[in-house]
Amino acid sequence: MILSSYRVYYHLLLGLLLLHRVPPCPAAGGHWTLLLPTIGISAMHMQLLPNDRIVIFDRTDFGPSNISLPAGKCRFDQNDMVLKLDCTAHSVEYDVSSNSIRPLMILTDVWCSSGALDSNVSLVQIGGYNDGDHAVRVYRSCDKCDWQEMPSGLIQRRWYATSHILPDGRQIVIGGRRQYNYEFFPKTSPLEKAQSLPFLVQTYDRWIENNLYPFVFLHTDGNLFIFANNRAILFNYSINKVVKTYPEVPGGDPRNYPSSGSAVLLPLRIVQGFVTAIEVLVCGGSPKGAYTNAKHGIFDGALDTCGRIKISDPNPRWVMETMPVGRIMGDMLLLPNANVLVINGGSSGTAGWEHGRNPVLEPVIYKPDNPIGSRFEIQNPSNIPRMYHSTAVLVRDGRVIVGGSNPHEHYNFTNVLYPTELRLEAFSPSYLDPSLSGRRPKILSTMSRTLFEYGKRVVIQFTVLDQVDLNSVFVTMVAPSFNTHSFSMNQRLLVLDGGNTTEVVGRSNYEVVVTEPPSRNIAPAGFYLLFVVHQDIPSEGLWVHVG
Numbered sequence: 160m161i162l163s164s165y166r167v168y169y170h171l172l173l174g175l176l177l178l179h180r181v182p183p184c185p186a187a188g189g190h191w192t193l194l195l196p197t198i199g200i201s202a203m204h205m206q207l208l209p210n211d212r213i214v215i216f217d218r219t220d221f222g223p224s225n226i227s228l229p230a231g232k233c234r235f236d237q238n239d240m241v242l243k244l245d246c247t248a249h250s251v252e253y254d255v256s257s258n259s260i261r262p263l264m265i266l267t268d269v270w271c272s273s274g275a276l277d278s279n280v281s282l283v284q285i286g287g288y289n290d291g292d293h294a295v296r297v298y299r300s301c302d303k304c305d306w307q308e309m310p311s312g313l314i315q316r317r318w319y320a321t322s323h324i325l326p327d328g329r330q331i332v333i334g335g336r337r338q339y340n341y342e343f344f345p346k347t348s349p350l351e352k353a354q355s356l357p358f359l360v361q362t363y364d365r366w367i368e369n370n371l372y373p374f375v376f377l378h379t380d381g382n383l384f385i386f387a388n389n390r391a392i393l394f395n396y397s398i399n400k401v402v403k404t405y406p407e408v409p410g411g412d413p414r415n416y417p418s419s420g421s422a423v424l425l426p427l428r429i430v431q432g433f434v435t436a437i438e439v440l441v442c443g444g445s446p447k448g449a450y451t452n453a454k455h456g457i458f459d460g461a462l463d464t465c466g467r468i469k470i471s472d473p474n475p476r477w478v479m480e481t482m483p484v485g486r487i488m489g490d491m492l493l494l495p496n497a498n499v500l501v502i503n504g505g506s507s508g509t510a511g512w513e514h515g516r517n518p519v520l521e522p523v524i525y526k527p528d529n530p531i532g533s534r535f536e537i538q539n540p541s542n543i544p545r546m547y548h549s550t551a552v553l554v555r556d557g558r559v560i561v562g563g564s565n566p567h568e569h570y571n572f573t574n575v576l577y578p579t580e581l582r583l584e585a586f587s588p589s590y591l592d593p594s595l596s597g598r599r600p601k602i603l604s605t606m607s608r609t610l611f612e613y614g615k616r617v618v619i620q621f622t623v624l625d626q627v628d629l630n631s632v633f634v635t636m637v638a639p640s641f642n643t644h645s646f647s648m649n650q651r652l653l654v655l656d657g658g659n660t661t662e663v664v665g666r667s668n669y670e671v672v673v674t675e676p677p678s679r680n681i682a683p684a685g686f687y688l689l690f691v692v693h694q695d696i697p698s699e700g701l702w703v704h705v706g
């Protein structure tokens with residue numbers, strides 16, 4: 160009797176313990192999948208292309224990688240500082256649907272460069288180091304395509320510069336090491352010169368630049384928001400004029416490389432042709448002095464603060480928030496349901512070779528519309544540290560592909576704290592949990608068109624099988640960004656006007672009429688991924704072209 164009640168009690172206790180250990184709902188924190196055990200290179204830069212392939216590249220002067228060039232090809236570069244004759248690849252193309260890679264050939268050095276997808280499906284990559292610092296390279300994807308190089312496409316050397324697509328389709332290239340200026344690509348005239356940008360001098364620390372890879376966003380009024388070190392300006396690049404100066408982020412700590420925090424332009428909600436609140440969120444980084452300390456083996460704790468600012472306000476001010484964990488070298492990505500994912504990085508030290516410590520394996524989701532204090536949610540961890548030179552990009556099915564991490568020079572796999580990382584992983588946010596599949600919308604091919612024109616209306620048909628809540632539907636468009644060094648250039652998410660017009664048109668069939676983006680300032684021409692979101696669960700994306 161005593162024994163049996165003891166046993167019941169024991170089982171109850173065990174049950175409670177088990178209940179406690181099993182996450183309350185498998186959907187709560189997303190999950191990780193190892194996609195490929197090696198892609199042969201460290202993924203320092205990544206860009207998703209409109210054929211669902213990701214072009215990935217490292218630097219070229221790094222000694223042999225772990226993947227050979229195809230068909231016995233070799234690269235001879237007399238300027239290469241490590242290997243003049245190199246038969247390994249430093250760039251690959253990853254095909255999302257077949258989960259496979261193909262090696263590509265880049266000639267000159269693309270180390271710490273920038274880029275943007277142009278409106279013609281090509282990645283236009285900018286600069287690099289050494290013999291590649293004035294080069295522009297174009298990658299147009301197809302089964303056999305490879306990189307094309309223009310060795311002197313730039314006026315100034317561009318190493319650690321930021322690129323952004325402009326409303327006229329060109330890209331602006333801002334800064335770079337010892338470059339306090341900007342230029343455009345393509346040029347409109349051979350006489351075009353680089354123009355000075357004193358803000359990059361003002362935000363430059365003498366020993367530690369702290370303003371490299373500035374965070375740049377296109378404001379919907381056509382000006383550029385440029386954040387460097389610990390503050391920002393609004394800039395009219397056509398006439399080289401600062402039109403607004405934003406206050407310093409409280410605390411004054413640096414947020415750009417090598418203090419590498421990250422930043423996003425929060426989702427732009429379009430209502431009757433306008434976006435009323437334009438907000439930027441800057442998170443993490445390392446405190447002042449951390450770079451010098453890291454050089455001496457002292458690894459300061461990363462910043463756990465985020466600053467959020469309404470850049471369109473007449474008197475803008477930073478509102479500070481606290482992340483569940485400090486983070487340096489994190490990446491901030493806009494998810495299709497208009498939440499922000501903070502992923503990768505560490506919790507002490509800085510960017511730079513051997514300067515980071517304590518990987519943060521857990522991504523965090525930030526819900527911009529929740530009240531302050533309940534915006535962050537910790538997600539399930541990976542088991543792979545993603546330190547300096549790691550990357551993350553969103554793909555069409557809603558997953559986030561994560562690669563890279565090579566926090567030391569050359570391809571060292573042994574006797575180093577964080578070995579060179581060749582594994583490619585995917586983080587599936589909780590909205591991809593199979594238990595939600597009934598509620599996941601599916602865009603139907605009957606959609607009226609995928610070539611969008613500014614301000615026109617488009618009818619989107621979709622299905623939802625279960626627990627339909629028409630009031631929760633909205634439609635988003637995400638621009639595919641160029642990711643490197645904790646920043647996603649050209650990242651932009653639009654919430655289209657008309658999400659509230661959803662109607663039933665048949666059994667499990669619905670229709671929503673949305674207005675295509677109203678202008679080039681709100682959506683520069685090019686490719687975007689369109690998603691229908693229902694109860695915060697996005698459909699698979701559909702490639703659309705605007706303009």
Ligand SMILES: *[C@@H]1O[C@H](CO)[C@@H](O)[C@H](O)[C@H]1NC(C)=O
Pocket residue numbers: 197224225572581
């Ligand atoms: C990289 O290549 C080297 C030389 O071929 C090999 O010894 C090493 O195991 C490879 N490492 C990885 C992680 O693939």
Ligand SMILES: *[C@@H]1O[C@H](CO)[C@@H](O)[C@H](O)[C@H]1NC(C)=O
Pocket residue numbers: 277278279328329
């Ligand atoms: C796109 O391609 C066309 C035709 O090849 C070319 O005329 C145009 O300049 C390209 N546009 C951009 C933005 O590169």
Ligand SMILES: *[C@@H]1O[C@H](CO)[C@@H](O)[C@H](O)[C@H]1NC(C)=O
Pocket residue numbers: 380381382395397398
């Ligand atoms: C920049 O200034 C010029 C000259 O005043 C003006 O025509 C243009 O509209 C301005 N650009 C923006 C985006 O406001």
Ligand SMILES: *[C@@H]1O[C@H](CO)[C@@H](O)[C@H](O)[C@H]1NC(C)=O
Pocket residue numbers: 567568569570571574575
């Ligand atoms: C990495 O490997 C290179 C080449 O083998 C070597 O010169 C270098 O010292 C190594 N670095 C570290 C941090 O072990």
Ligand SMILES: *[C@@H]1O[C@H](CO)[C@@H](O)[C@H](O)[C@H]1NC(C)=O
Pocket residue numbers: 430431657659660
């Ligand atoms: C949808 O919302 C807009 C404002 O964003 C409003 O003007 C319109 O009346 C609403 N339409 C419906 C069908 O509720």
